[in-house]
Amino acid sequence: MNLADELEAVLFAADAPASLEILAAALNYSEGQIAQGLEVLEARLEAKGGLQLVQIGGGYQLSTKPEYADSVARFLKPRPQRLSRSQLEVLAIVAYKQPVTLAEVDTIRGVQSDYGLRLLVERQLIEEVGRKMTPGRPLLYGTTDRFLHQFKLNSLEQLPPLTEDGKADLGKFNVL
Amino acid sequence: MNLADELEAVLFAADAPASLEILAAALNYSEGQIAQGLEVLEARLEAKGGLQLVQIGGGYQLSTKPEYADSVARFLKPRPQRLSRSQLEVLAIVAYKQPVTLAEVDTIRGVQSDYGLRLLVERQLIEEVGRKMTPGRPLLYGTTDRFLHQFKLNSLEQLPPLTEDGKADLGKFNVL
Amino acid sequence: MRNELAKFSVSPPCVTALGVVAPPPIQVESDTFSGPLALLFEFVRDRRVNLLDIPLAPVCESYFLYLLSSDRSNLDESAAALVALAYLIERKAWAMLPAPEEEPIEVEEGAALGEGCIGDYQFAIAALTEFEAERLKLFFRPEGAFPSIPPEIINHEIDHLAAAFAAILGRAEPSPFETVHRARRSLASMMKSVLDAISHEYRSLEQIIPAPFTREDAVYWFLAILELIRLGSARLRLDDGNVHFARAAA
Numbered sequence: 001m002n003l004a005d006e007l008e009a010v011l012f013a014a015d016a017p018a019s020l021e022i023l024a025a026a027l028n029y030s031e032g033q034i035a036q037g038l039e040v041l042e043a044r045l046e047a048k049g050g051l052q053l054v055q056i057g058g059g060y061q062l063s064t065k066p067e068y069a070d071s072v073a074r075f076l077k078p079r080p081q082r083l084s085r086s087q088l089e090v091l092a093i094v095a096y097k098q099p100v101t102l103a104e105v106d107t108i109r110g111v112q113s114d115y116g117l118r119l120l121v122e123r124q125l126i127e128e129v130g131r132k133m134t135p136g137r138p139l140l141y142g143t144t145d146r147f148l149h150q151f152k153l154n155s156l157e158q159l160p161p162l163t164e165d166g167k168a169d170l171g172k173f174n175v176l
Numbered sequence: 177m178n179l180a181d182e183l184e185a186v187l188f189a190a191d192a193p194a195s196l197e198i199l200a201a202a203l204n205y206s207e208g209q210i211a212q213g214l215e216v217l218e219a220r221l222e223a224k225g226g227l228q229l230v231q232i233g234g235g236y237q238l239s240t241k242p243e244y245a246d247s248v249a250r251f252l253k254p255r256p257q258r259l260s261r262s263q264l265e266v267l268a269i270v271a272y273k274q275p276v277t278l279a280e281v282d283t284i285r286g287v288q289s290d291y292g293l294r295l296l297v298e299r300q301l302i303e304e305v306g307r308k309m310t311p312g313r314p315l316l317y318g319t320t321d322r323f324l325h326q327f328k329l330n331s332l333e334q335l336p337p338l339t340e341d342g343k344a345d346l347g348k349f350n351v352l
Numbered sequence: 353m354r355n356e357l358a359k360f361s362v363s364p365p366c367v368t369a370l371g372v373v374a375p376p377p378i379q380v381e382s383d384t385f386s387g388p389l390a391l392l393f394e395f396v397r398d399r400r401v402n403l404l405d406i407p408l409a410p411v412c413e414s415y416f417l418y419l420l421s422s423d424r425s426n427l428d429e430s431a432a433a434l435v436a437l438a439y440l441i442e443r444k445a446w447a448m449l450p451a452p453e454e455e456p457i458e459v460e461e462g463a464a465l466g467e468g469c470i471g472d473y474q475f476a477i478a479a480l481t482e483f484e485a486e487r488l489k490l491f492f493r494p495e496g497a498f499p500s501i502p503p504e505i506i507n508h509e510i511d512h513l514a515a516a517f518a519a520i521l522g523r524a525e526p527s528p529f530e531t532v533h534r535a536r537r538s539l540a541s542m543m544k545s546v547l548d549a550i551s552h553e554y555r556s557l558e559q560i561i562p563a564p565f566t567r568e569d570a571v572y573w574f575l576a577i578l579e580l581i582r583l584g585s586a587r588l589r590l591d592d593g594n595v596h597f598a599r600a601a602a
Contacts, residue, residue: 009226009244010251012188013491018251026251044224050185068185075186075194075202135427162518191495230490237492245489252491259484261477268476285470311447312399327483328490336479338472 003029003037004044008062017059090116091125095147095159099129099140117141125150179205179213180220184238193235193325233324234331266292267301271323271335275305275316293317301326378414378433380406389415393436396443403444412437542576547585547599550577554589554596 006027011018020031020038027034038060042053045062054063064072083091090113093105105113120126121141129142143156153159182203187194196207196214203210214236218229221238228241240248259267266289269281281289296302297317305318324331378389385392385401389411395401415437419430549560561573577597580586587600 005224005226005241006244006247007226009240009491010248012227012238012240012493013248013252015494023251027247048181048220049225050181050183051188062188064185064188065181068182071182071203072186072189075199076189077202136431137428188493191493239490239492242486242489245491248491258488264477264480264484265470265473268473268480269470271480272473272476284468284473313446326487327480328487329483336475338476 003027003033004040007034007037007041008045011053011060011062014061017056017061019059023060084116086113087116087119089113091120091143091147094120094126094141095143095156096162098142099132100142101132101138101140103138105141179203179209180216183210183213183217184221187229187236187238190237193231193233193237195235199236230328231330232328233321260292262289263292263295265289267296267319267323270296270302270317271319271332272338274318275308276318277308277314277316279314281317378411378418380411380414389433389436393439396440403440404447408437408440408444411440539572539576539579542572543580543585546573546576546580550586550597550599552599552601554591554598556594556596560597 007023010023010026020034023029023034024031029037038053045052050065050068051062052065054061089109090105093108094100094117097104097108102114102117105117117126121128123146124144125147126141127144128139130140131137132140147153148155183199186199186202196210199205199210200207205213214229221228226241226244227238230237230239265285266281269284270276270293273280273284278290278293281293293302297304299322300320301323302317303320304315306316307313308316319332323329329335380387380389380392385395385406392401392406392411396403415433418433422430546560549562557570557574557577560577561570565573577586577588581588581597585600587598589596589598
């Protein structure tokens with residue numbers, strides 16, 4: 001048991017960069033001692049292993065070494081599943097016409113869209129936002145914050161504007 | 177750059193146990209090679225540092241070493257809540273008798289267990305696994321992957337067996 | 353169930369806090385349950401009453417009676433009642449089916465144990481307690497803690513999104529044509545107003561049209577004057593490049 005190892009364990013379990021101050025308070029050392037411990041840890045990690053110590057956002061954090069970025073990306077890859085063409089269609093309709101009911105999506109697409117809609121709800125890209133005050137009180141759907149995040153949008157206003165003939169004016173839209 | 181370090185980087189980035197199969201597919205090695213790499217990694221981590229390799233929930237995962245538990249807990253502050261005695265009772269019955277209905281748990285414990293059961297469902301240690309085909313179609317419960325993870329089990333087979341006279345056969349049980 | 357007890361609300365449907373329409377207060381009377389349909393629905397759902405003891409035929413009859421006597425505008429309410437009724441019928445149908453002799457879902461080892469009592473599990477409980485204590489000493493990476501690779505960012509898919517919408521708009525049915533409900537004006541009535549407004553004295557259009565006026569008013573006035581000129585009831589004259597209008601001599 002030594003301070004460098006203790007710091008490694010703590011930084012491993014942290015979900016954000018930890019400052020000298022916070023580390024010192026949690027581990028009962030002075031900030032100077034913590035800084036020394038971090039130096040030892042940094043040197044040990046640099047010499048061996050797949051991890052490194054980085055100073056980021058005013059604190060310290062463990063990260064993978066850059067040379068393993070490809071492996072890590074390949075390992076994490078299966079998660080960002082691309083949306084299928086039909087999911088994209090449903091999502092586009094919900095994004096531009098929200099709040100919108102399943103029946104309205106069906107009408108616009110000309111095919112049943114309940115499966116696609118459900119998948120998008122599962123992926124938390126769209127969600128129920130209320131009920132339409134028409135017979136049957138059908139559910140209304142809208143996009144989520146996750147949708148904004150996934151498409152790198154700051155707000156819905158950043159959706160590319162559509163011109164009147166129904167074609168998206170992609171030229172005007174600047175992808176971040 | 178070597179396989180053990182690569183595995184360390186990948187496992188660091190993972191937030192759930194990764195199986196040999198998944199690791200082999202992601203890193204383009206055979207499962208045998210991955211197993212060897214993990215052995216090297218395990219030995220290196222054991223010799224030095226604050227982390228260790230654990231086999232849990234059907235896969236491999238990095239964790240902090242037990243000797244740093246207090247430091248990490250102090251750093252993270254909100255300590256994971258322990259299960260109460262009655263929750264443990266319900267959980268044990270579900271674990272050994274799954275799939276099992278609430279009424280069956282009640283019978284064995286001799287007291288109503290719906291509250292405990294609900295808490296365990298909320299903590300995602302047990303879940304509904306179907307319905308029993310008897311009148312009333314009561315829900316059947318079973319344990320989750322999270323249950324394995326929380327009790328450091330690799331699979332349900334690692335639960336200590338109960339002998340016929342109701343006493344567990346301690347000798348056969350091998351803690352990891 | 354007595355039909356005379358079925359009293360129905362005909363006025364606006366009762367919308368609950370969730371925006372769901374409550375079924376109408378159809379009264380259910382039996383030996384084991386007495387109360388409105390909605391309450392029966394709740395009791396059955398929560399397994400507080402045995403559905404097998406409650407005859408559903410009179411409830412259905414009462415529902416039909418309600419349909420006949422209720423207003424057409426209560427479609428939501430009758431739909432809500434139908435849903436509740438359908439649920440009860442389905443539940444009862446299931447409950448009346450004979451239970452299969454053997455359980456189809458079974459775990460071979462676990463189920464081999466008898467019913468048992470909690471004492472049989474003392475060891476298991478002790479073992480789990482021990483495992484938990486050990487496990488609580490381990491900390492794993494928190495979920496979603498790997499920040500270097502954004503989880504699900506797919507570059508440029510936003511363009512595809514817009515393109516998908518544009519493509520789908522091409523295929524869309526035109527929205528139903530909506531008539532604009534504005535008071536229709538006829539040119540004839542407008543011509544009458546214009547005739548009243550002009551005199552034998554030549555005046556410009558601005559002087560003739562009573563202010564304030566909209567663009568649409570201006571168009572109507574202008575068209576009416578042109579029509580009057582065509583019919584010979586009005587005349588126009590050019591003064592210094594400005595057009596002036598007057599009533600034609602009788």
